[in-house]
Amino acid sequence: MSQGVGPELTARIAANVEAFVREVVVPFETDPRRDHHGAPTDELADELKEKARAAGVLTPHILPDGRHLSQRETAVVLEKSGLSPLGPVALNTAAPDEGNMFLLGKVGSEELKQRFLKPMIEGRARSAFFMTEPAEDGGAGSDPSMMQTTCRPDGNHWVVSGRKTFITGAQGAKVGIVMARAEQGACMFVVDLPDPAIRIEHVPNTIDNSMPGGHATVLIDDLRVPADQMLGEAGEGFKYAQVRLAPARLSHCMRWFGACVRANEIAIDYANRRQAFGQFLIEHEGVGFMLADNLIDLKQAELTIDWCASILDSGAPGTSESSMAKVAVSEALMRIADRCVQVMGGTGVSDATIVEQVFREVRAFRIYDGPTEVHKWSLAKKIRRDWVKRQV
Incomplete structure (x- = not known):
């Protein structure tokens, strides 16, 4: 219990945090320092982190004494x-680092925490989580049991080989958490990056571009990892993935909730300033009702996040609850972002404000950490299991 x-x-x-984002980060939203995929460069990210460090708000969810909120x-x-969209990057609360x-804070040894976790908390190292694999290889996506990346013991090391895809932040990361399968089952390793055995094959253009390092396809070719850099024991990889899974789903909801609050603020301001057909847009029922629906969806999303967070704080795994929250919140935020674009018309689909970017980012969020349909399928299976138990 937390x-x-x-x-x-x-x-x-x-x-x-709010004051820092609104006063310091927002002016950087038009900063031209972006890679050719549109993501903020590490130079821009590092400058923002330095400002957050100076303001005392870097990694705000972990206190200087190590306590986690x-x-x-x-x-x-x-x-x-x-x-x-730059806030999580500036404050070191972005995925996959958060x-x-x-x-690592939950399951890493003290040595691994000092070596890998400490520089991450300090905002001096980005990280990547290597689990998803290419569909053309028949690898793990929404179904992690399909994992094709292998690992085998070799003396006091393990040797890992395989391909991974959509690995957020891999380009430029200094810490990697790699999942692979051994005879005993799934394994999880913490590794230093870059490593010559881990080669980036391709970084695609994607609908979202808020995260430094893109979403790379990576070849892992006989990566040698010391045995003491395995998290837990061989075969426990999926167990540790579950430790990360529910909170990571929920923190996505938290961050994108904030983005939609801001997008809605921009849409409200636009609707109260722009006139058409002799009235301000807000006075037209079709526009006013969309903004009213946004308030309803925002409140429901906020309460759903708080409810799921309370389940996790109780010490429960929260697997089903986080699936429900991820579906409900991501779908609500998609409706909100879409309405904001619609209210603002041509301005909403332009780069005049961040509303267009928020729409793109939230659309991708419906897929991050499991598509809506996979979560619903998982919940349906639980409904069936629970019904069967009640029959005996």
Whole structure:
């Protein structure tokens, strides 16, 4: 059970984060430093992190003494960090780093924490999580049991080989968490990056571009990893993936909730300034009702996040609850982002504001950490299992 740091300290952290994002980060949204895929460069990310460090808001969900905010407290803070697409990058609350920090903090040895987790918390190292594999290889995607990447012991090392795809942040990362399968089952390793045995084959253009390093396809060719860099024991990889899974699903909801709050603010401002047919747009029922629906969806999403966070804080795994939250929140945020674009018309599909980017990012979020349909299928299987148990 997570005790957290209390509502007063949480409120102060969140207020400081919000002020930093609105006053310092937002002006950088038009900064031209982007790679050819449109993602912020590491130069831009590092400059923003330095400003966050100076303001005392870097990695705000982990206190200097190592304490981690509870999930409910984390939600309050990460929602504020998401008010700009650059906010999570600046504050070191972005995926996959936030989820990887959570995992290493929970299951890493003290040596691994010092070597890998500490520079991540300090914002001096980005990370990547190597699990998804190319469909053309028949590899793991929404079904991790299909994993094709293998690992085998060799003296006091393990040798890992395979291909991975859509590995967020792989280009430029300094820490990698790699999943592979052995005879005993799935295994998870923490590795230094770059490594000559891990080669980036391709970084595709994707609908989203808020995360440094893109979503790479990677070849792992006889990567040698010391045995003490395995998390847990051989065969426990899926167990540790579950430690990361539910909180990571939920933190995606938190960050993109903040982005949609901001997009809705922009749409409201536009609707109250723009006139058409002799009235402000907000006075037209078709527009006003869309913004009213946004308020309803935002509140329902906020409450769903808080509910799921409370389940995780109780110590429960929250697998089904996080699936429900991921579906409900991602679908609600998609509706909100779409309405914001619609309210703003041509301006909404342009780069005049961040509304167009938020729409793209949230569309991708419906796939991150499991598509809506996979979560519904998983929940349906649970419904069946629970019904069968009640019959005996």
